[in-house]
Amino acid sequence: MNPQADEAGARPALVIFDCDGVLVDSEPISLACLTAGLNRIGVAIDVETVRARFAGTSMPSIMQHIAADYGVAAPDGFVEAVKAETLRAFDAELRAMAGAAEVIAALDLPTCVASSSDPVRLRHSLGLTGLLPLFEDRVFSSVEVARGKPFPDLFLHAAARMDFPPETCLVVEDSVPGVTAARAAGMRVVGFTGGGHWGHDRLGADLTAAGAEQVVSDYPALARIIADPL
The missing domain is CATH 3.40.50.1000 (HAD superfamily/HAD-like)
Incomplete structure (x- = not known):
């Protein structure tokens, strides 16, 4: 039962x-920061797609999907940089x-x-x-x-x-x-x-x-x- x-x-x-x-x-803040970061490393993705596919999931899982689906491996320090940018944006907007x-x-x-x-x-x-x-x-x-x-x-x-x-x-x-x-x-x-x-x-x-x-x-x-x- x-x-x-x-x-x-x-x-x-x-x-x-x-x-x-x-x-x-x-989420509007963090999704925008993540999308901008992904665009910088060559992932052609918009914020609506990021929201639909990755809202509610962890960064390690997101980056695994990006590597598998877009063929782009995050450079060293990428995740840390996005996290730092997100926290700075939180200070101003959250x-x-x-x-x-x-x-x-x-x-x-x-x-x-x-x-x-x-x-x-x-x-x-x-x-x-x-x-x-x-x-x-x-x-x-x-x-x-x-x-x-x-x-x-x-x-x-x-x-x-x-x-x-x-x-x-x-x-x-x-x-x-x-x-x-x-x-x-x-x-x-x-x-x-x-x-x-x-x-x-x-x-x-x-x-x-x-x-x-x-x-x-x-x-x-x-x-x-x-x-x-x-």
Whole structure:
């Protein structure tokens, strides 16, 4: 029997938040920096293609796909340079999602973060936007597991570290790889479409098709789902 089906309708014991595109509106910035970097090394790709193919995935996975699909191997220092450019852009532009701090602070159940971003970027993003104190040391990165999203490893790792069974967890995700990973981990998942990088009409349908039980575009709606699930 599917444990997710058993838990449908139950209030979650733990809420696991993705970071980029869920807690912070970082994806328009990071996707633009990545696209510019790829163009500089000879990859003919636009930001919409980068968004569609790579949002929600880790840099090592992205570069593997670039090498396989475009025949371009990243020069030494490329990933580090893109990460540094992205962090500088964050300093000038990054904002928390509207309502995120208020809703998370008011939750009366445990929360954590599980993200494809590396630990330096994660803590920088959460610290810059004032969200880090809401999670403290409950921030988990894909570098801590063997396989990133869409595999379930990161979410299973976060649940284990938080000491909760996977079937009692609710994940909030903005990408198909993230939703796929949460479902593979046996967790419920809500799709989030409030980020500035999602401008196309199919996102909600894509997240639903990947396994999101509901899709929301703002934090008040998310708070209602957590308080009164299906």
